[in-house]
Amino acid sequence: MPLYQQLEEQLYDLIATGALPGGTVLPAERQLAEGLGVSRVTIQRAYAALRQRDLLASQGRKGFLVRPRPDQVHPGMDRLKGFTEEMRELGKIPSSRILERSVVQDRSISSIFGLPSTAPLLKLTRVRYGDDVPMSREVAWYNLKAVPALEDGDLSGSVYAFLAEVGGARLVSCEQSIEATMPTNEECRLFGFDEPVPCLLIKRHSFTQEAVMVEYVEGLFRGDVYSYRLKLRS
Structure with missing residues (x-):
């Protein structure tokens, strides 16, 4: 799996489990790239994929914000209802x-x-x-x-x-x-x-x-x- 996808999935798991709750600000691309020892392109692609999944929102130079997510609903399909x-x-x-x-x-x-x-x-x-x-x-x-x-x-x-x-x-x-x-x-x-x-x-x-x-x-x-x-x- 490419590095950016590995990072995307790791961040996704942290967001999905609540380890990175809504409102958390993630590091800017350059800062995270230097911290992980990877290219900035890798961080850009991972962040872009998470934005497309509506998990992150750009905060400009401040980095990226984990979007607060509405509660999931799990309705059944056992009968007709409006x-x-x-x-x-x-x-x-x-x-x-x-x-x-x-x-x-x-x-x-x-x-x-x-x-x-x-x-x-x-x-x-x-x-x-x-x-x-x-x-x-x-x-x-x-x-x-x-x-x-x-x-x-x-x-x-x-x-x-x-x-x-x-x-x-x-x-x-x-x-x-x-x-x-x-x-x-x-x-x-x-x-x-x-x-x-x-x-x-x-x-x-x-x-x-x-x-x-x-x-x-x-x-x-x-x-x-x-x-x-x-x-x-x-």
Whole structure:
């Protein structure tokens, strides 16, 4: 393993275990290079890799700061639940900020629902927070033909609760996929990343008891915060 990667992994382990807690200032590149007896390029590459993993922030001539990291969450995937319920189960206070809410016609999204291309859909883009920390950015589309009340309903809280209590369309099942992706510049800004950090893209198709598809959502979840758990039985 190249020297810079060895140093990167050693520093990563120290940060991950808390031996270098958030707020710790690491030595400047020249100082650390002289102390370890390696080239400055080695230190530059190690620090750059850790910055890309969103573990360090540059402090100019003062060196590099270990970024304070939000608490990791480990939600289970044993049943269908919305973000609000998930955060409450994890002991966090959920909140949302709506970035876009509009009624749209979208041929490609309508085809996912199996609807005509002119079918009205509610598009809802939100940033979801746990204890005021941005956890995910979600873009969701809802079938207004199945639940007309969504168009003018109060969606500032849990949409799943609204569907069950007001819309008469409780969601009971879903098909879900998870893939790795990199955030866009806008998503980095929303999450407060200095450099792009790998994230989890979760795509979900949600259905009622009558097998009517009501929701399609693409949620980008922070890879530095989320670690999903699954229970498998034989």
